[in-house]
Amino acid sequence: MNGIYLNLLLREISDKLVGSHIESVRMHDRLVQLLLGENSLYVSLYPTALGLFFSKSIMRGYHPLKSISSIVKGSRITGVFQNDLTPSAAIALSKSFPEQEILQIVISLYPQAPNFSLKSESRQMNVYPRYIEKTPKTSIIKLDENELADLALVDLVRNFEGIDKKLGRELNPENLEKIKAILRGEAVSPRLVSTNPLHISLFARKFLKEFGSFNELFKSAITEHVRAREMQTAEHHKRLVIRNMKKRMVRLRKRVLKPAEIESLRVTGDLILANLNKIRKGVSSVQVFNPYAQSDMEIKLDPHLSPQDNAQQYFRRYKKEKRGQPKLKQQLAALIKEAEILEKMPQVEPSKRIKTAQKAAVKEPFHKFVLDSGSVVLVGKNAQANDELTFKCARPGDYFFHTRGFEGAHTLLQPKIPKGQRPSKDEVRVAAAIAAFFSKAKKQKNVAVSYTQRKYLKKNKKGRPGSVILMREEVVFVDPGLPASL
Structure with missing residues (x-):
């Protein structure tokens, strides 16, 4: 976000903001919402999509920024300002209840540390810890054609206010004069080059769409950027859930026994009871003849238990597995089906997708x-x-x-x-x-x-x-x- 685009945007929306009363300040992820009666102002603090836009509608799903909202609630917007062409805007507020107070909302759109802050005479509250405030550089308006020809891109961006690298790459003598004319009031149709990252241009030949105003461009681009992020987050969540499902499948498969393995638990208990005279307490294993297999077999024992208790332990495990294996297999089958359904589902809101998959998997x-x-x-x-x-x-x-x-x-x-x-x-x-x-x-x-x-x-x-x-x-x-x- 550069200062020139912010300047042109503020020209479009300042009159709509001044005189409005703030009802609440809310936030969703990195998108701040100022409720202004039936209207709203949105501030995007995503480093890859910095900007703001005015809207005559109110989006749902935002949560109050209680610390800031409680202070500015009921205050009236008295002015909107920009310090030269810096990527920072200030919204002046007047509040008379419970006492007269002058407040200021600062929207800082420096890409290194975008922030939303509330300033009063005695303190400053920031949404994010890092806050940048810079002294304005020389305005790009004061740059002439000869100076432009001698400047490298890095020096141009470092020494002049109002531009960023993207706009700097487009600057030539003709475009510089065009920018100056636009800042003097000439009509402009901004162009959206990409939404992720957000790239706006006044001169690009290849672009997604041309808009009649900066406000409409920012509204469309930021909304699309947020939607794309949510879809990306949903896909990441989907992959994470499926990965956890597969881990659970592995654990369940390890617990699944074949019928012969379950039956061997009962047989082992029987063999212990049939060989009590050969088994001493305290041994960890014993070799006995298995008449069912017509061969010797080794039985593992708990040395802390008596032979009889060892036999009962095998019988208890036999009953547990006999009773639990069908349920275990049902759980595994349901989990496999649930994962398959989830894999095939389109990208929708995470909570809705998971619930839908669970509902479809098994009634x-x-x-x-x-x-x-x-x-x-x-x-x-x-x-x-x-x-x-x-x-x-x-x-x-x-x-x-x-x-x-x-x-x-x-x-x-x-x-x-x-x-x-x-x-x-x-x-x-x-x-x-x-x-x-x-x-x-x-x-x-x-x-x-x-x-x-x-x-x-x-x-x-x-x-x-x-x-x-x-x-x-x-x-x-x-x-x-x-x-x-x-």
Whole structure:
């Protein structure tokens, strides 16, 4: 962004800004929004797309810059200024309540450190830490043809205000005089050369589009630049989610056993019991004859357990795998299908794409959210699903969540953690936020959510369907919502 283009832009929009009252200052990524009644001013602080534009519409999805917004709210714009041809603009504000105060918004568009600042007589507040303020150089208007011929590009940009390297490359005696005429008021039709990075020209022969005003050019170019960035971010998010899915597939495949491998666990337990007289406590392995295979086999043992307990350990694992393998294979198949659907999906908003993929992958009686860590959050869709989720699908070590004092769905966190460990605080808060979202406290703030492991839960036989009793519980306070990554 050079000072000449900023100067020409401010000429177009200053009259529209002066007299307006600021309702709020908001931000989305690196795009600042000043709400001016039914109108708005947008300031792009993207280093690759610096600029600003006035709009008669208001874009949604911006979040308040509370520290600045609370101070300028209600103030009136009294003037818009530019210091010579520097890439910096100042918006003068007048505020009379709660006390008379002179304020100034400074829009700094130096590419090294673009910033949006609020200045008062006693302090300055910046959106970003680094703030640049330079003494104006010699105006490009004072440059004559002879001096231009003797200057290298680097010296031209370094010593004269109003131009950047792109405009400097286009300068010749004819174009220099044209710029001076434009600054004196001659009509101009700026040309958009590219949106990423933003490249504007007054003289380019190859360009994307010619505009009738700088404001329309900046509005179109910055909007397209932001859209392209969001699409790029969405694609990066998609690749990240798919990569995490593939990691989970690897982990699941390692846990999948063949029927013969599952059966061997039961056989091993039987062989230990059949050879109790040969096995001493404290040994880590034993060699026994396997009549099923008609050969000797080595059995690994836990030296801290008795032979009988070792046998029971094999039987428990056999039952666990026998019961869990079908579910494990279902999870793997659903995950593979989900990843395939996600791969084929066009670039759309990340949260919408992931939810669509999950919905298309498998129709379950539960809402399903797969966290970046690999943990899964399941939410019952109705009373019957709540009961099935909590008392049929949940494992003893899974975590149950429910809002306190409000009706809501049963929510289950299935953490992917080593046995004996607890889920992270972030996972607990995410699961609690989901539970609050699927409850009648959805529109509340700082909602209390109880949680406990499934093994500390039992049905309330005297209560309504879905009613449970928590024998132990912990409480976390969260704002309802779904994870940003889902």
